[in-house]
Amino acid sequence: MxxxxxxxxxxxxxxxxxxxxxxxxxxxxxxxxxxxxxxxxxxxxxxxxxxxxxxxxxxxxxxxxxxxxxxxxxxxxxxCAPESPKGRRSLCFDGDALASRKEHKPADSAMEMAKAMGIELLNEEQYRELQLLEPFDLKTSSWIQTPAAVRKLGGALFCDRRYDHVFTYHNGAESYYAARGFRGILRV
Structure with a gap:
C-alpha cells in the first residue's frame, strides 16, 4: 500500500x-x-x-x-472497545495459518490484517496492562503476539477476561471463532 x-x-x-x-x-x-x-x-x-x-x-x-x-x-x-472489535473477528492467527487451511478458510488473519492497518497486536504484557484500566473482553477473546517457539509448533496465544481475572490460552493458529478477534496498539 x-x-x-x-x-x-x-x-x-x-x-x-x-x-x-x-x-x-x-x-x-x-x-x-x-x-x-x-x-x-x-x-x-x-x-x-x-x-x-x-x-x-x-x-x-x-x-x-x-x-x-x-x-x-x-x-x-x-x-478500547468493550469486546474484541467486531470488524476483526473470525480470523485465524497469521498468513501461514490461513494458507494451511484446506477448506472453510476465514476471510483473513489477525497478523496480516494488523499489518495492513499499520498497527500491531498487543502482547501479553500490554493486554494485561490494558485490563488494569477497565474490564475488556468479558464475552469475547483476542489473539495476542505469540512467541516464535509456540508459533513454530503450530500454536498461537489469545486472552480474555473471565471471573475478574485475565487468562492467557493457546489454540491452533489456524483456528478461528466468531467471538475471537484482536486488539491493536499504535504508537504516535
Whole structure:
C-alpha cells in the first residue's frame, strides 16, 4: 500500500479527530496527566498514523490513548472497545495459518490484517496492562503476539477476561471463532 493511500481527506481527518477527542475527554482515567492538545499536535505531525487510527475505528476498535512512552516521546493508542472489535473477528492467527487451511478458510488473519492497518497486536504484557484500566473482553477473546517457539509448533496465544481475572490460552493458529478477534496498539 502506498503512502498516498494512507492519508485521509481533510474532512475525514477532522471527523476522526473529533471522535478521538470526545472519547479522550470522556475516558480521562485511561490517560491521566496527558493533555489532548499534545496528542493532537503529534497526530497533526503524523497523518499516516491518523489513517491507521481510522482503520481501528472503522473496524470497531474505539481507539483511545492509554499511555505515553517517555523514551520514544510517543503516545500509545489501543483498542478500547468493550469486546474484541467486531470488524476483526473470525480470523485465524497469521498468513501461514490461513494458507494451511484446506477448506472453510476465514476471510483473513489477525497478523496480516494488523499489518495492513499499520498497527500491531498487543502482547501479553500490554493486554494485561490494558485490563488494569477497565474490564475488556468479558464475552469475547483476542489473539495476542505469540512467541516464535509456540508459533513454530503450530500454536498461537489469545486472552480474555473471565471471573475478574485475565487468562492467557493457546489454540491452533489456524483456528478461528466468531467471538475471537484482536486488539491493536499504535504508537504516535
Amino acid at each position: 502506498t503512502t498516498s493511500k494512507r492519508q485521509l481527506p481533510a474532512s475525514q481527518q477532522d471527523t476522526l479527530l473529533d471522535v478521538l477527542k470526545k472519547r479522550f475527554e470522556k475516558n480521562r482515567a485511561r490517560h491521566k496527566g496527558i493533555e489532548w492538545k499534545d496528542v493532537q499536535a503529534k497526530l497533526d505531525a503524523n497523518p499516516e498514523k491518523l489513517w491507521s487510527l481510522d482503520e481501528m475505528e472503522r473496524t470497531g476498535g474505539e481507539p483511545d490513548v492509554i499511555g505515553y512512552d517517555k523514551k520514544t516521546a510517543a503516545y500509545i493508542f489501543a483498542d
